[in-house]
Amino acid sequence: MSTCYLDGRYLPLDQARISPMDRGFLFGDGAYEVIPVYSRRPFRLEEHIARLGNTLAALQLPDPHNAGEWAVIIRELVATNDWEDQSVYLQVTRGADTKRNHAFPAQVTPTVFLMSDALLTPPADQLASGVAAVSAADFRWLRCDLKTVALLANCLLRQHAVAQGCAETILFRDGFLTEGSASNIFIVRDGVVLTPPKSHLMLPGITYDVVLELAARHDVAHEVREILEDEVRGADEIWMTSSTKEVLAVTTLDGRPVGDGRPGPLGRRMHALYQDFKNTVMRSG
Numbered sequence: 001m002s003t004c005y006l007d008g009r010y011l012p013l014d015q016a017r018i019s020p021m022d023r024g025f026l027f028g029d030g031a032y033e034v035i036p037v038y039s040r041r042p043f044r045l046e047e048h049i050a051r052l053g054n055t056l057a058a059l060q061l062p063d064p065h066n067a068g069e070w071a072v073i074i075r076e077l078v079a080t081n082d083w084e085d086q087s088v089y090l091q092v093t094r095g096a097d098t099k100r101n102h103a104f105p106a107q108v109t110p111t112v113f114l115m116s117d118a119l120l121t122p123p124a125d126q127l128a129s130g131v132a133a134v135s136a137a138d139f140r141w142l143r144c145d146l147k148t149v150a151l152l153a154n155c156l157l158r159q160h161a162v163a164q165g166c167a168e169t170i171l172f173r174d175g176f177l178t179e180g181s182a183s184n185i186f187i188v189r190d191g192v193v194l195t196p197p198k199s200h201l202m203l204p205g206i207t208y209d210v211v212l213e214l215a216a217r218h219d220v221a222h223e224v225r226e227i228l229e230d231e232v233r234g235a236d237e238i239w240m241t242s243s244t245k246e247v248l249a250v251t252t253l254d255g256r257p258v259g260d261g262r263p264g265p266l267g268r269r270m271h272a273l274y275q276d277f278k279n280t281v282m283r284s285g
């Protein structure tokens, strides 16, 4: 049984308990982060904690810890678990009230919960063949830049893919690409890597930033701009990115092949650059 952290204590995950009056349970009133850990080193911790801070500020929920305290909790959790590479899940909710009331209670203590699991990145066969995706209208709210635990829309959209034997649902809003149900999306057209700009309509992915940094550093032609749905449907390549999927080629969209239906050259290059970065920079801190 893995060890988790709940409100100041490290304990076996199956012994952790929270109140049913917790606003995270009743309202989805909380923020979260997923932090990849390589060779026991949390990757881009500062950026993850800053993104958590942005979400908490927008939720008017005081951050219960400063960056140094978060780093200590995360490192301790990572040390108590078995795996060299882990995926740390961190959640802060507004806490447990005595009544169910939509408006914020005056005085509650936030609930802080962290757990960790082995970091499972895509297996070799998925990397070789790419994955299938479907599309859907993005019916989420207008604060998709916040990483809140209120993920029902994302869950419905991911299930829409899974029900059709697919890995991801690519979302369009008003004719433009936003992101995936749990990933950011890049496309390639005419040798140029394209991805939408950060806005309230998508999560500012840490992996998204890394991919754009790698593209700039290695002279991969790229442009950050609004992308029309038709441009995605006619793309030479589509990739999904996230902390756990890294850079994964999407090779069919709604049953039709993307490009020639196999992972394309720029996606393979970006995957290789990402792996190289991971095994050098990420693993050394």
Ligand code: PDD
Pocket: 034, 154, 179, 180, 181, 182, 183, 184, 202, 203, 204, 205, 206, 207, 208, 241, 242, 243, 244
């Ligand atoms: N999700 N967009 C959405 C909607 C996401 O849920 C995620 C990640 C991303 C990619 O962000 P990052 O590169 O920082 O992982 C984009 C995590 C992995 C999750 O909910 O499990």
